[in-house]
Amino acid sequence: MSRIYADIIVDISQEKLDKSFQYEIPEELQGQVEIGKRVRIPFGNGGRELTGYVIGLSEEPKIEPDRIKAILAVEDRGMEIESRLISLAGWIARQYGSTMNQALKTVLPVKEKETAKEKRYLCLAAPEEACIPFLEEYRRKHYKAKERLLQALMEKKTLEYTYAAAELKITASVIRGLEEKGLLKIERERDYRNPVFKGEDRKNLEISPLSPAQKEVCREIFAEWETEHPRPCLIKGVTGSGKTEVYMELITHVLEQGQQVIVLIPEIALTYQNVSRFYRRFGDCVSLINSRLSKGERFDQFERAKKGEVSIVIGPRSALFTPFPNLGLILIDEEHEDSYKSEKTPCYHARETAIRRGEMEGAHVVLGSASPSVESYYKGKTGEYKLLYLEERYGGSRLPQVFVVDLKEELKTGNRSMFSSVLTEKIRDRLQRKEQVMLFLNRRGYTGFVSCRSCGHVMKCPHCDVSLTSHRNGRLICHYCGYETWDVSKCPVCGSPYIGGFKAGTQQIEVLLQKSFPGAGVLRMDADTTKKKDDHEKILAAFARGEADILIGTQMIVKGHDFPNVTLVGALAADLSLCSEDYRAAEKTFQLLLQAVGRAGRGQRAGEAVIQTYHPEHYSILAAQTQNYEDFYQQEIRYRMLMDYPPAAAMAAVRGACTDEALLKEAMSYCRKYVKRIYPKEDLVLIGPAPETVSKVQDYYKMVLYMRHKDREILVKLKDALEKYIAVNKGFQNIYIQFDFNV
DNA sequence: AGCACGCCGACT
DNA sequence: GTCGGCGTGCTC
Numbered sequence: 001m002s003r004i005y006a007d008i009i010v011d012i013s014q015e016k017l018d019k020s021f022q023y024e025i026p027e028e029l030q031g032q033v034e035i036g037k038r039v040r041i042p043f044g045n046g047g048r049e050l051t052g053y054v055i056g057l058s059e060e061p062k063i064e065p066d067r068i069k070a071i072l073a074v075e076d077r078g079m080e081i082e083s084r085l086i087s088l089a090g091w092i093a094r095q096y097g098s099t100m101n102q103a104l105k106t107v108l109p110v111k112e113k114e115t116a117k118e119k120r121y122l123c124l125a126a127p128e129e130a131c132i133p134f135l136e137e138y139r140r141k142h143y144k145a146k147e148r149l150l151q152a153l154m155e156k157k158t159l160e161y162t163y164a165a166a167e168l169k170i171t172a173s174v175i176r177g178l179e180e181k182g183l184l185k186i187e188r189e190r191d192y193r194n195p196v197f198k199g200e201d202r203k204n205l206e207i208s209p210l211s212p213a214q215k216e217v218c219r220e221i222f223a224e225w226e227t228e229h230p231r232p233c234l235i236k237g238v239t240g241s242g243k244t245e246v247y248m249e250l251i252t253h254v255l256e257q258g259q260q261v262i263v264l265i266p267e268i269a270l271t272y273q274n275v276s277r278f279y280r281r282f283g284d285c286v287s288l289i290n291s292r293l294s295k296g297e298r299f300d301q302f303e304r305a306k307k308g309e310v311s312i313v314i315g316p317r318s319a320l321f322t323p324f325p326n327l328g329l330i331l332i333d334e335e336h337e338d339s340y341k342s343e344k345t346p347c348y349h350a351r352e353t354a355i356r357r358g359e360m361e362g363a364h365v366v367l368g369s370a371s372p373s374v375e376s377y378y379k380g381k382t383g384e385y386k387l388l389y390l391e392e393r394y395g396g397s398r399l400p401q402v403f404v405v406d407l408k409e410e411l412k413t414g415n416r417s418m419f420s421s422v423l424t425e426k427i428r429d430r431l432q433r434k435e436q437v438m439l440f441l442n443r444r445g446y447t448g449f450v451s452c453r454s455c456g457h458v459m460k461c462p463h464c465d466v467s468l469t470s471h472r473n474g475r476l477i478c479h480y481c482g483y484e485t486w487d488v489s490k491c492p493v494c495g496s497p498y499i500g501g502f503k504a505g506t507q508q509i510e511v512l513l514q515k516s517f518p519g520a521g522v523l524r525m526d527a528d529t530t531k532k533k534d535d536h537e538k539i540l541a542a543f544a545r546g547e548a549d550i551l552i553g554t555q556m557i558v559k560g561h562d563f564p565n566v567t568l569v570g571a572l573a574a575d576l577s578l579c580s581e582d583y584r585a586a587e588k589t590f591q592l593l594l595q596a597v598g599r600a601g602r603g604q605r606a607g608e609a610v611i612q613t614y615h616p617e618h619y620s621i622l623a624a625q626t627q628n629y630e631d632f633y634q635q636e637i638r639y640r641m642l643m644d645y646p647p648a649a650a651m652a653a654v655r656g657a658c659t660d661e662a663l664l665k666e667a668m669s670y671c672r673k674y675v676k677r678i679y680p681k682e683d684l685v686l687i688g689p690a691p692e693t694v695s696k697v698q699d700y701y702k703m704v705l706y707m708r709h710k711d712r713e714i715l716v717k718l719k720d721a722l723e724k725y726i727a728v729n730k731g732f733q734n735i736y737i738q739f740d741f742n743v
Numbered sequence: 744a745g746c747a748c749g750c751c752g753a754c755t
Numbered sequence: 756g757t758c759g760g761c762g763t764g765c766t767c
Binding site: 017043044045046048050141142172173 | 744745746747752753754
């Protein structure tokens with residue numbers, strides 16, 4: 001009879017134990033040990049007892065069977081919700097190519113409990129005079145580590161444990177030595193945490209009745225929920241159509257069933273102003289999670305959720321893992337926002353993961369956006385999601401009027417400045433009327449593409465249809481496939497010498513503005529002026545109070561806040577993101593422009609927007625001008641299908657990092673060769689390896705290999721195989737490989 | 744993380 | 756020789 005072994009992750013708070021261990025299941029625990037269960041296990045030589053998580057069951061012992069120890073006990077405290085989250089972690093690890101340990105850490109804040117709650121400090125336990133003889137003794141005996149530690153302790157009195165370990169290279173045995181001499185004490189300090197939520201005045205609670213359109217959307221969603229296999233619902237609702245009222249109605253319905261709700265909002269929109277409506281409507285059962293919360297505070301919120309003290313959690317991406325015992329609904333607002341995709345391994349996408357969690361726990365998923373991501377809208381159109389429209393703006397506010405300025409024409413008339421004549425004129429007009437202006441410089445993805453200022457031609461890769469990036473060595477490089485060519489001094493299309501990178505920052509614009517409009521109050525918002533956490537809000541608040549006439553900034557300024565007195569929005573160079581080297585460039589450009597344009601004239605006054613571009617004929621610009629999402633989508637999906645980009649096919653990235661460039665290059669090309677060897681069929685497209693957009697970070701060179709295939713499962717299998725290949729190959733020892741399934 | 748093991752300088 | 760610190764590697 002073959003034995004069954006349990007694969008167990010020992011202690012997820014320990015980075016170094018990032019692998020699973022096999023344990024025997026003793027007779028009396030047979031049947032109790034399942035995936036996701038918490039178990040007590042012996043670990044290490046000292047017979048140390050630890051808690052582990054069962055992540056799998058296997059029949060084959062991986063090491064000699066006599067070295068395998070047995071599970072001591074199953075913790076039944078390990079509630080159902082945790083085991084569900086652990087299976088979700090399993091899915092994340094598989095889907096996004098991370099280790100189980102990394103996935104568990106993303107999903108379970110539980111284990112951070114110890115570290116966040118109890119910070120360990122090393123404290124000097126003897127008076128300084130008493131230490132000096134020891135210090136001298138250590139110096140004499142060349143006990144370098146002890147000397148180092150004691151010296152530091154005498155200077156600072158207390159040290160953080162982790163700091164001592166990392167910076168002073170102190171090991172546990174050294175600390176024990178000093179402790180025995182009575183020179184040092186380890187203090188565990190509890191982080192006392194205050195509750196986040198202060199009671200909100202609910203007296204002025206008024207529930208506005210739903211409009212017929214809103215009612216209809218709710219009715220359709222409820223009808224979908226009644227079906228046997230409810231699909232995720234996608235509400236495409238223009239700004240001002242009252243999506244929030246619909247959300248409220250859905251939430252109320254779910255709460256009435258005794259279930260709980262998770263509301264995801266992009267981090268940037270997670271302001272008090274935005275969530276206070278939820279407090280007013282639902283009161284104390286609402287809990288807010290944001291990145292300003294410490295890990296401990298976040299843990300407390302999760303704990304409250306588990307105990308049933310709250311039933312609505314509002315937060316960013318990470319709030320998705322709130323351990324509600326009976327989750328009924330996950331709402332994702334502004335579902336197209338890219339902050340829903342994690343940039344750390346596992347690079348999970350909150351939308352996909354929410355849908356998975358919904359399936360597993362029988363919770364509904366509702367997505368909302370004024371301009372859904374191409375992927376989601378595609379799924380809506382093909383029936384994978386239920387698509388609902390909320391197109392009518394109430395309050396009758398009008399769409400802003402949008403002017404598109406061709407910068408090529410401006411150049412022809414001799415205007416080489418950042419401001420077209422139309423925009424200059426309109427700014428002057430607003431200043432006179434004491435209305436406000438927002439100028440938006442889209443620098444996302446700007447990495448030095450090369451374009452002709454005369455005809456607008458952009459140097460593109462002949463293989464990938466993305467912009468080439470100019471490098472200091474005088475070469476133009478494609479970051480998708482590595483194609484290289486010489487930089488040009490003349491436009492290959494029209495012969496104009498006005499070809500080069502677009503170089504302008506918000507700072508230069510500020511200077512230019514002050515020159516052109518002396519006396520105008522200008523506020524600038526970019527990475528420089530928002531270094532501290534609150535700077536962002538402070539600038540916006542100052543602008544809202546009318547302390548400046550013009551606000552210039554990067555994409556930060558177009559998200560979130562409404563300014564009723566803003567009647568003009570200018571997008572200074574809409575192309576900057578259009579020409580980034582990313583197949584999503586058009587989508588991102590359209591999204592940003594649509595949002596920017598939407599900032600104009602939110603109050604009673606009619607708004608205007610000016611889009612300056614070198615590509616007035618590009619569909620993303622045209623669609624932004626008419627503010628027509630449908631037009632944009634039709635063009636974009638055609639392009640994606642034609643080029644086999646998602647959602648037509650799945651893409652995965654293999655990202656490598658190494659301090660040795662040559663070694664990295666070789667290793668990455670081996671990856672490519674290996675993948676090609678085990679999957680030689682033509683339907684797999686390999687792109688690269690090529691340097692990453694930012695090709696060197698802190699002495700680490702970075703390269704990426706893209707894999708594209710119709711079937712995501714194939715990519716997952718290839719990733720698994722590649723992972724094994726990398727693990728057994730000595731040549732990969734100093735190379736960090738990361739997988740990203742959501743390119 | 745915690746523990747054992749083995750290397751190497753210092754001192755009997 | 757031996758004592759003991761300190762780095763390294765392993766834990767199913």
